[in-house]
Amino acid sequence: MSLAEQIVTDQPAEGWVTQDGRQIGPVMMEMRNITLRFGGVEAIKDISFDIRQGEIRAIIGPNGAGKSSMLNVISGFYNPQEGEVWFHGQRRPRMRPYEVARQGVARTFQNIALFEGMTVLDNVMTGRLNHMTSGVFRQALWFGRAEREEIENREKVERIIDFLEIQSIRKTPVARLPYGLKKRVELARALAAEPKLLLLDEPMAGMNVEEKEDMSRFILDVNDEFGTTIALIEHDMGVVMDLSDRVVVMDYGRKIGDGTPDEVRSNQDVIDAYLGVAHD
Amino acid sequence: MPDQLLFAMEVFLNGLMAGVLYALVALGFVLIFKASGIFNYAQGVMALFAALTLVGIMEGQVPFSHLINAAFGTEIHHFGWHLPAVAAILLTGVVMVALAWAVNRLIFRHLVGQEPIILFMATIGLAYFMEGLGDIMWGADIKKLDVGLPQGINAWIDETTFNAFGYGFFIDNLDIWATVIAAALVIALTIFSQYSKQGRALRAVADDHQAALSVGISLNFIWVLVWSIAGFVALVAGIMWGTKSGVQFSLSLIALKALPVLMLGGFTSIPGAIVGGLIIGVGEKLFEFLVGPLVGGATENWFAYVLALLFLVFRPQGLFGERIIERV
Numbered sequence: 001m002s003l004a005e006q007i008v009t010d011q012p013a014e015g016w017v018t019q020d021g022r023q024i025g026p027v028m029m030e031m032r033n034i035t036l037r038f039g040g041v042e043a044i045k046d047i048s049f050d051i052r053q054g055e056i057r058a059i060i061g062p063n064g065a066g067k068s069s070m071l072n073v074i075s076g077f078y079n080p081q082e083g084e085v086w087f088h089g090q091r092r093p094r095m096r097p098y099e100v101a102r103q104g105v106a107r108t109f110q111n112i113a114l115f116e117g118m119t120v121l122d123n124v125m126t127g128r129l130n131h132m133t134s135g136v137f138r139q140a141l142w143f144g145r146a147e148r149e150e151i152e153n154r155e156k157v158e159r160i161i162d163f164l165e166i167q168s169i170r171k172t173p174v175a176r177l178p179y180g181l182k183k184r185v186e187l188a189r190a191l192a193a194e195p196k197l198l199l200l201d202e203p204m205a206g207m208n209v210e211e212k213e214d215m216s217r218f219i220l221d222v223n224d225e226f227g228t229t230i231a232l233i234e235h236d237m238g239v240v241m242d243l244s245d246r247v248v249v250m251d252y253g254r255k256i257g258d259g260t261p262d263e264v265r266s267n268q269d270v271i272d273a274y275l276g277v278a279h280d
Numbered sequence: 281m282p283d284q285l286l287f288a289m290e291v292f293l294n295g296l297m298a299g300v301l302y303a304l305v306a307l308g309f310v311l312i313f314k315a316s317g318i319f320n321y322a323q324g325v326m327a328l329f330a331a332l333t334l335v336g337i338m339e340g341q342v343p344f345s346h347l348i349n350a351a352f353g354t355e356i357h358h359f360g361w362h363l364p365a366v367a368a369i370l371l372t373g374v375v376m377v378a379l380a381w382a383v384n385r386l387i388f389r390h391l392v393g394q395e396p397i398i399l400f401m402a403t404i405g406l407a408y409f410m411e412g413l414g415d416i417m418w419g420a421d422i423k424k425l426d427v428g429l430p431q432g433i434n435a436w437i438d439e440t441t442f443n444a445f446g447y448g449f450f451i452d453n454l455d456i457w458a459t460v461i462a463a464a465l466v467i468a469l470t471i472f473s474q475y476s477k478q479g480r481a482l483r484a485v486a487d488d489h490q491a492a493l494s495v496g497i498s499l500n501f502i503w504v505l506v507w508s509i510a511g512f513v514a515l516v517a518g519i520m521w522g523t524k525s526g527v528q529f530s531l532s533l534i535a536l537k538a539l540p541v542l543m544l545g546g547f548t549s550i551p552g553a554i555v556g557g558l559i560i561g562v563g564e565k566l567f568e569f570l571v572g573p574l575v576g577g578a579t580e581n582w583f584a585y586v587l588a589l590l591f592l593v594f595r596p597q598g599l600f601g602e603r604i605i606e607r608v
Contacts, residue, residue: 113494115491126484129497
C-alpha cells in the first residue's frame with residue numbers, strides 16, 4: 001500500500017475538527033477507480049479519492065495532469081469509461097451536467113463561462129433557476145406567483161452580491177468587466193445555487209497578487225459562513241497550501257499523493273513531479 | 281398638399297404594414313438562431329404548415345385523406361364538422377409544439393456540437409420534408425383561410441383622410457390587425473424573455489451552452505421551448521399571410537424575403553427583425569413607387585436583396601446585430 005492510500009484509510013469516518021476549529025464531516029462525494037479516456041489517451045487512470053462535508057479539497061498537479069478532466073467528471077461534463085461516482089452514500093448513475101447541477105453541485109470554469117450579454121445581476125440570477133419552481137405556463141399566465149418567486153430569489157441573490165462585494169457592478173453587462181471581476185461574478189453565480197458542493201476550476205488563474213488575496217478570502221469566507229464544501233484546482237502552491245484541508249496530487253492522469261498540505265509537501269513523488277527528477 | 285406627396289405617404293403606410301409581415305417571419309428565425317445557433321431554413325415552411333393545419337382543422341378535413349383513399353379505395357375527405365377559429369388555433373398550437381418536440385428529438389438532438397453548416401443543411405431537409413408532409417396531409421390546392429379577421433378598406437381612415445386632405449388613404453383592415461397582433465406578440469415575447477425564469481434560461485442558453493448546463497439548465501428543454509415559440513410565431517405569420525393571399529405553397533417562399541430582413545436587422549436581435557422588416561417593407565414599396573416607373577417596374581422582386589447586399593458590404597453585422605470582435 002502506498003503512502004497516499006494509507007492516509008485516506010487512516011481517517012475517522014465521522015470526520016474531525018480542524019486546527020482552526022472547523023468541523024469536517026463524513027464523506028460527501030467519492031470517486032472510485034475512475035478511468036477516463038479520449039480515444040487512445042488516458043486522461044485519468046484509475047483514480048480514487050473522496051471529498052468530505054465542509055472541507056476545502058484541492059486537486060493539484062502539473063499542466064496536463066488531468067485535473068480539469070477530474071472536475072469535469074465530478075460535474076458530469078465527462079462520463080468516465082470505468083469507475084463509480086458516489087454522492088451522499090449513493091452511486092450516481094450516468095448523468096447529464098444539468099442533472100448533476102440540480103443535485104446541488106455548482107461549478108466555475110477555467111476559462112470563465114459567463115453569459116456575456118447579460119448583466120451581472122441576471123447572471124447571478126441564473127444560479128437560482130433550480131430554486132424557482134413554477135413552470136412555463138404558470139410563468140406565462142400567473143404573474144403573481146412568478147413575481148413573488150422572483151422577489152424571494154432576488155433577495156438571496158442580493159445577499160450574495162453584497163457578500164462578494166460586487167454591488168457597484170450589479171447592472172453592468174458582464175462583457176465589459178475586467179478579468180478578475182468576471183471570476184468573482186462566476187463565483188457569485190455558482191454560490192447563488194446554494195450548492196452542497198462547489199467546484200472551482202483555477203479560481204485564481206491569471207490574477208495579480210491582490211486579486212488572489214481577495215479570492216482566497218472569499219473562498220475561505222464561503223466555506224466558513226455557508227458551510228459549503230469546496231473542491232478546487234489551483235496552480236499557485238502557496239495559495240493551495242494555505243487554503244485547503246486536504247490535497248490530491250495528480251501527475252500524468254495518476255494520483256501520486258493525497259493528504260493534508262504538510263503530508264503532501266513531504267511526499268517524495270510529489271516533490272519529483274513538481275521539481276523534476278534526474279533520470280539516470 | 282400635392283397629390284404625389286399624399287400618394288407617397290399612402291405607399292409608405294402600406295409599406296409599413298407589409299413590413300410587419302416580413303418581420304413576423306424574421307422573428308421566428310431570430311428566436312431559433314439566438315437560442316441554438318441554428319439558421320432555420322424551414323421557418324417559412326413552418327408558417328405554411330401551420331396555416332395548412334389550421335385550415336384543415338377548421339374545415340374538418342381528414343389528414344392524409346388522399347393517401348387513405350388511394351390505399352383502401354375509400355372516399356373520405358371530411359369529418360363533417362366546422363370548428364370555431366379559436367379552438368382550431370389552439371389545436372394547431374398543440375400540433376406545432378408536438379412538431380417542435382419531434383424535430384428536436386429526431387434531428388437536432390443527434391447533431392449537438394456539429395458545424396453550423398450541417399445544422400443548416402438539416403433544416404433545408406426539414407423544410408422539404410415538411411412541405412411534402414403538408415402536401416400529403418392536407419392536399420396541394422389553394423385554400424381560403426378566414427379566422428374572422430376583418431378585411432378590406434378601413435372606412436374610417438379613408439373618410440378621415442379624405443376630409444383632411446381631400447384624398448382618402450387605402451389601408452387594409454387586415455394589415456392594421458396584423459400590426460396590432462404582431463406588436464402584442466413582440467411585447468409578450470420581450471416580457472417573457474426579460475422577466476420570466478424560462479426567459480432567463482433561454483437567454484442563458486443563447487449566450488453560452490456550457491455555462492447554462494453548469495447552472496442546471498436542460499438544453500433539450502430550452503430547444504423544444506424555443507422551437508415551440510418559433511412554431512407559434514410561424515402560426516401567427518401563417519394566419520396573416522394565409523388570410524391575405526390564401527394558403528398556398530408559395531407561402532414558404534416568404535422565408536426568402538426574411539433573409540434580407542435578417543441581414544438588415546442582424547441575426548441575433550429581436551428589435552432588429554422588427555425594424556429590418558419595416559425598412560424592407562417601406563423601402564420596396566417606396567422604391568417601386570419612385571424609381572419603378574423609370575426602370576420599367578417589378579423592382580419589388582429585387583430591391584430587398586440589393587439592400588441586403590449593400591449591408592453585407594458595409595455593415596455585415598446588421599443594424600442591431602452583435603459586432604464580431606475577436607480579442608487577440
